[in-house]
Amino acid sequence: MHDLGAGFGYLLKGQRWVARHGRHYGFGLVPGLITLVLYVAALVALALWGGDFVSWATPFADHWASPWQGLFRGFLTAVLFVLALLLSVLTFTAVTLLIGQPFYETLSEKVDRDVSPDGTAPESGLPLWRELWISARDSLRVLIRALVWGVLLFALGFLPFVGQTVVPVIGFFVTGFFLTEELTAVALQRRGVDLRARLTLLRSRKPLIWGFGTPLGLAFLVPFVAVFLMPGAVAGATMMARDLLDEETEGEDTESGPASVDR
Numbered sequence: 001m002h003d004l005g006a007g008f009g010y011l012l013k014g015q016r017w018v019a020r021h022g023r024h025y026g027f028g029l030v031p032g033l034i035t036l037v038l039y040v041a042a043l044v045a046l047a048l049w050g051g052d053f054v055s056w057a058t059p060f061a062d063h064w065a066s067p068w069q070g071l072f073r074g075f076l077t078a079v080l081f082v083l084a085l086l087l088s089v090l091t092f093t094a095v096t097l098l099i100g101q102p103f104y105e106t107l108s109e110k111v112d113r114d115v116s117p118d119g120t121a122p123e124s125g126l127p128l129w130r131e132l133w134i135s136a137r138d139s140l141r142v143l144i145r146a147l148v149w150g151v152l153l154f155a156l157g158f159l160p161f162v163g164q165t166v167v168p169v170i171g172f173f174v175t176g177f178f179l180t181e182e183l184t185a186v187a188l189q190r191r192g193v194d195l196r197a198r199l200t201l202l203r204s205r206k207p208l209i210w211g212f213g214t215p216l217g218l219a220f221l222v223p224f225v226a227v228f229l230m231p232g233a234v235a236g237a238t239m240m241a242r243d244l245l246d247e248e249t250e251g252e253d254t255e256s257g258p259a260s261v262d263r
Helices: 002-020 022-057 068-099 101-115 128-156 162-190 195-203 206-219 225-244
Strands: none
Touching: 002 022, 002 101, 002 206, 002 225, 022 068, 022 101, 022 225, 068 101, 068 128, 068 162, 068 225, 101 128, 101 162, 101 225, 128 162, 128 195, 162 195, 162 206, 162 225, 195 206, 206 225
8 A cells, every 4th residue: 555655656746846847847748749739630530531431441331221321331430430539548658758758858867867866867878769769669569568458358348247347447557557667668768677677677566556657547538638747747757767776866855956946
């Protein structure tokens, strides 16, 4: 229970940190806004032309009698849009982190310097293109794992009672775990911790990870919330990464020193 509370505490610490550093908060909003615009444009395009796509993909229904043709294609169009919406929720964080790699790297380094006793931050030493490649590759691997869990939980959702009670709860915890992996990857990748080691590290402190990621995942269900919480989530995940690696951290409320006056 202590780790659950500590994980949630890091989520709050991250939001407080960006609230005290307004310039970095605005800087961290840019990737989320870019991703949001791209996703909204894609969903609007799907809403406008999804029906045409379904008609093109189902030529066998061209000669079906009314109303069966309209009902069938209307159902497929609705399913296509719902699946696209679900995919956008599952991939929003990964795509935002990929687009915002330089933004969030800068933000994470600033947090490290602010809370580190010696005012330094670990550096990967890799060129930007290499960091982007590693981030994209690892995000794809994590997404595949998340989709496997999603298919399994979807199938279990048809079980009477359990599918309507236990399975959704498990789903939120699974979402919280993978969401936290994506967010802590910004700080851990900079420290040279690869995906396999990251997953092992996170599994060793599951209550801490759930306490951070599960409420964040629930908050992300509210439209546009993800955009405004992402900078603080990256900041909190950086602080939590230091905890996972047993790195010494100064009090997060410390206001002295150069870092605390940058607003």
